Amino acid sequence: MDNYYDFIIVGGGLSTIALLDSLKSNKNFRICVVESGLEYLSIPHQELNLEGDTNANYFPLASTRIRQFGGTLNHWSGVCARIPNRELSLWGDTGFTAYYSKAENLMGISSLEYKTQKIDSLGYVAEWMLANPMKPIEIGKELKQSLPNVTWYFGKTVTKIVHDNISVKGVEVSDLNGNVQSLQAAKIILAAGGIENPRLLMQSNFDNIEETPVGQFFCEHPHGELGFITPSKKGKDFIGKYFKSNAKGFSGIEVPNGDGSFSVGFFLTPHEHQMKYDKISVQFSRLKQLISTTGIDKTALLQAGEILKAPLETVKFLSERFRLRDVYTVKFMSAQSLSLGNKLSPSQRVDRLSKERINLEWSVDELDKRFITEACTNFANFIVEHGYGSVRLHDWLIGRDVEPHTFVGGFHHMCTTRKGKLNGVVNSNNETNFVRNLFVLGSSCFERPSYVNPSLTIAAMSYEFGQKIIDNTI
Numbered sequence: 001m002d003n004y005y006d007f008i009i010v011g012g013g014l015s016t017i018a019l020l021d022s023l024k025s026n027k028n029f030r031i032c033v034v035e036s037g038l039e040y041l042s043i044p045h046q047e048l049n050l051e052g053d054t055n056a057n058y059f060p061l062a063s064t065r066i067r068q069f070g071g072t073l074n075h076w077s078g079v080c081a082r083i084p085n086r087e088l089s090l091w092g093d094t095g096f097t098a099y100y101s102k103a104e105n106l107m108g109i110s111s112l113e114y115k116t117q118k119i120d121s122l123g124y125v126a127e128w129m130l131a132n133p134m135k136p137i138e139i140g141k142e143l144k145q146s147l148p149n150v151t152w153y154f155g156k157t158v159t160k161i162v163h164d165n166i167s168v169k170g171v172e173v174s175d176l177n178g179n180v181q182s183l184q185a186a187k188i189i190l191a192a193g194g195i196e197n198p199r200l201l202m203q204s205n206f207d208n209i210e211e212t213p214v215g216q217f218f219c220e221h222p223h224g225e226l227g228f229i230t231p232s233k234k235g236k237d238f239i240g241k242y243f244k245s246n247a248k249g250f251s252g253i254e255v256p257n258g259d260g261s262f263s264v265g266f267f268l269t270p271h272e273h274q275m276k277y278d279k280i281s282v283q284f285s286r287l288k289q290l291i292s293t294t295g296i297d298k299t300a301l302l303q304a305g306e307i308l309k310a311p312l313e314t315v316k317f318l319s320e321r322f323r324l325r326d327v328y329t330v331k332f333m334s335a336q337s338l339s340l341g342n343k344l345s346p347s348q349r350v351d352r353l354s355k356e357r358i359n360l361e362w363s364v365d366e367l368d369k370r371f372i373t374e375a376c377t378n379f380a381n382f383i384v385e386h387g388y389g390s391v392r393l394h395d396w397l398i399g400r401d402v403e404p405h406t407f408v409g410g411f412h413h414m415c416t417t418r419k420g421k422l423n424g425v426v427n428s429n430n431e432t433n434f435v436r437n438l439f440v441l442g443s444s445c446f447e448r449p450s451y452v453n454p455s456l457t458i459a460a461m462s463y464e465f466g467q468k469i470i471d472n473t474i
């Protein structure tokens, strides 16, 4: 049968690239990858990511995921970290950690010696590494060229998983021209991202799916600003020691809550006035270069220059004041607890393939606000009590209600098909608990969100899964 495979993989993003990399030495498997997007960005395909009804607290969904070969790797920032052991102690299954170094190799980062150094009573040193953002896609392209056992379909969206409620049979795929096709396989692996994985499960009419939390517990990483620090002389040494930044990555401080289950990571950036001035200066020098290299009428530009002079002087004044005093903005990214209020559900509105779009409800609940506020307050008190400088807190921390827009997400979609013996969608082999031979990969399978960026862990989980296929345990 021409369209029968050992594995159909749904999606051609990071999860899939890492999985294929782990399987590359075994060319006996007949594998088919179905990618909804093309090999370049196509807006009609990207529009399949549009949400149903908007969620005022969250980004438009289409801006948070890319439908293209490589998926959201075409858009990501490349900040990576391993999940700290303290948080991992609350995960039931941590086998993927043995694959972190393979994942780091895929990302183009060298394994760091992860420090667990404690900083007095405050927290721990935190290190984030900067990946070579395009390296995983480049490896994906090489795999596409070099693996004869893998068939690729682009521009075809899996719209349904075909099954008899006991085991899977195959998938139904559709393109934007209205063509529908069936593909059969012994096993199906969903690697379509933290929103599309549960969406596809919800669209495929499984009898027992209601007993699992598909689409529930949507987790993000709330990001925000604490305020800014003006360091003392002693504080400059403290900052130099813990808040480092270079081409390989940057460091900061993790502040965990009492039982270690929830952490908030703090890092420093130059104060925004300084950054604005630096950006504007770059634009001005480009403009000057343009004037000198083209024959355009300079009068209008000179007039524009006059008009812009006053605001520019103000920005310059502020930036110099802050630069002289080495003022830093303190930013944070936080874990989020599993909350029933944060969830995905089908919308009444449909996409171009007549499939229900997704509604997302997301906010930061009261308990998480309390943890984040406590961590911020501990951090600020620590700086002041140790004489490291003064901290000017933003309004939200000193008595005003926390507005929803105080926190933004980090474009990370987690826990929507979570792994877990109790109340899980998938088991420890990433197989769904309601039908056999259907597997799910990616951050939707995280048991909990941790507070660190997800992609390194996503890749490590795919490598672990690939090894299980090779070992015949899947």
Ligand SMILES: Cc1cc2nc3c(=O)[nH]c(=O)nc-3n(C[C@H](O)[C@H](O)[C@H](O)COP(=O)(O)OP(=O)(O)OC[C@H]3O[C@@H](n4cnc5c(N)ncnc54)[C@H](O)[C@@H]3O)c2cc1C
Binding pocket: 010, 011, 012, 013, 014, 015, 016, 034, 035, 036, 037, 063, 064, 065, 066, 067, 068, 069, 070, 071, 072, 073, 075, 076, 077, 078, 079, 080, 156, 157, 158, 159, 191, 192, 193, 194, 196, 200, 410, 411, 412, 441, 442, 443, 453, 454, 455, 456, 458
């Ligand atoms: C602006 C931005 C910055 C980010 N920065 C970072 C960062 O610094 N660090 C970090 O760790 N993470 C970051 N991320 C998150 C990171 O990009 C994702 O965690 C990662 O790319 C997810 O990989 P994935 O393969 O699981 O899913 P995706 O990248 O979403 O890939 C899924 C693929 O499946 C395809 N697909 C979807 N549905 C179907 C279907 N029904 N049929 C067929 N194919 C389908 C999609 O087209 C896509 O190609 C960032 C994200 C954004 C948006």
